[in-house]
Amino acid sequence: GQQLNQSPQSMFIQEGEDVSMNCTSSSIFNTWLWYKQDPGEGPVLLIALYKAGELTSNGRLTAQFGITRKDSFLNISASIPSDVGIYFCAGLVRDYKLSFGAGTTVTVRA
């Protein structure tokens, strides 16, 4: 399947900081999705993006669908301890198959 490059691989954040992560691909996607996975749980959908250039917010989370349709980024504002987890980007082309990035592990620095 399509390869998604997600960066950074991991990050330590200070409570209250704004953080950003992104995903790039050599292929075009029709939809970008961002998930969060808590330890011992399955991923949960945070934000779905359907149109190139679209900017969507969900509380402290903001995500954008890149103009080229080959990239997306996720911002978390004013991070809090419960933001800890693994964040995945995923791209959807067709046939209900998702291609996932390798994930960004977020740890909050006390």
Add this chain to the structure above:
Amino acid sequence: KAGVTQTPRYLIKTRGQQVTLSCSPISGHRSVSWYQQTPGQGLQFLFEYFSETQRNKGNFPGRFSGRQFSNSRSEMNVSTLELGDSALYLCASSLEGSPYGYTFGSGTRLTVV
């Protein structure tokens, strides 16, 4: 409503053995998708079942197979286990297969020794 239930939660198997994992979707959901999650690789799509038919398949060897029953419950089977099959196996259910409506289970952690 009850979420997606995967059993067992943990499993340890020996190389060469086979294993069957189970996924009970949310009531009313007819699509079940399976993913393999390994550190540094993210989630890799295995297959998707809808109304007892396999609709989509990922790029995994034939040792990985699945099926779906009339009550939408799904099983995944891996034969002739290899060390590299150690992973978290996740299933996701949705009404008709759209990932926008995915609800993931907590996964089955398979360790092959």
